[in-house]
Amino acid sequence: SAVISQKPSRDICQRGTSLTIQCQVDSQVTMMFWYRQQPGQSLTLIATANQGSEATYESGFVIDKFPISRPNLTFSTLTVSNMSPEDSSIYLCSVQGSSNQPQHFGDGTRLSIL
Amino acid sequence: KQEVTQIPAALSVPEGENLVLNCSFTDSAIYNLQWFRQDPGKGLTSLLLIQSSQREQTSGRLNASLDKSSGRSTLYIAASQPGDSATYLCAVSSAGNNRKLIWGLGTSLAVNP
Numbered sequence: 001s002a003v004i005s006q007k008p009s010r011d012i013c014q015r016g017t018s019l020t021i022q023c024q025v026d027s028q029v030t031m032m033f034w035y036r037q038q039p040g041q042s043l044t045l046i047a048t049a050n051q052g053s054e055a056t057y058e059s060g061f062v063i064d065k066f067p068i069s070r071p072n073l074t075f076s077t078l079t080v081s082n083m084s085p086e087d088s089s090i091y092l093c094s095v096q097g098s099s100n101q102p103q104h105f106g107d108g109t110r111l112s113i114l
Numbered sequence: 115k116q117e118v119t120q121i122p123a124a125l126s127v128p129e130g131e132n133l134v135l136n137c138s139f140t141d142s143a144i145y146n147l148q149w150f151r152q153d154p155g156k157g158l159t160s161l162l163l164i165q166s167s168q169r170e171q172t173s174g175r176l177n178a179s180l181d182k183s184s185g186r187s188t189l190y191i192a193a194s195q196p197g198d199s200a201t202y203l204c205a206v207s208s209a210g211n212n213r214k215l216i217w218g219l220g221t222s223l224a225v226n227p
Contacts, residue, residue, distance in 0.1 A: 043203075058214075100165060102163045107157040108157045
C-alpha cells in the first residue's frame with residue numbers, strides 16, 4: 001500500500017492565522033481526500049482533492065475556509081484559514097486507487113488553536 | 115441518508131479472548147464496507163475491505179462478515195492480544211456516483227494482559 005507522509009504532525013496556532021498541511025504520497029494515486037476528526041466524533045469528509053482542478057467540497061465546507069491544492073498525483077495541501085478554536089481538530093489525508101480499493105491514511109495533523 | 119452505528123462504544127477484555135465488534139448501516143445499497151483501526155495519536159490503518167457482493171474477508175486473526183440485506187457487518191478478532199488495543203472504525207461506501215465513505219464512531223477496544 002502507499003506510504004503517506006503528512007506534515008506537520010501537530011501544531012498550536014493563534015486565532016486568526018492560517019496553517020497549510022501537506023500530504024505527500026510515495027506513488028501516484030487517483031484519489032486524495034481530506035478529512036476532519038473532531039474530538040469524540042467520527043471522521044467527516046472535507047473535500048476530494050482533484051489533480052489540476054478545483055477540489056470538490058462537501059456540504060458545510062467552503063474553499064475560502066479550506067483551500068486545497070493538488071498540483072500532481074502525489075501531493076496535496078490543505079490550508080485552514082482564519083482559524084478559530086472551533087477548528088481545533090485532527091486533519092487527515094487519505095488516498096485511494098479506485099472505489100473498490102481500500103483508502104489509506106496519513107498519520108494526521110493535530111491542530112490546536114488558542 | 116446513510117447512517118453507520120457501531121456497538122459497543124467501548125470494550126475491555128482479557129488477553130486471549132475471541133471478540134466481536136458490530137457495525138450496522140441504514141441503507142443496504144452499499145458499494146463496499148471497510149474496517150480500520152486507529153491507534154492513539156496515529157492515523158487510520160485499513161484492515162479489511164468487503165465488496166457488496168462478498169460475504170466475508172479474512173486477514174490473519176481478523177474476519178469480517180457482511181450481511182447487506184440486514185445492514186450489518188461484524189469484525190471477529192480471534193485470540194486477542196494487548197497489541198490489538200485500539201479504536202476500530204467501520205465505514206460504508208454507498209452505491210451510486212458519489213461513493214464517499216460514511217463513518218461510524220468506532221469501538222474503543224482494550225485488551226488487558
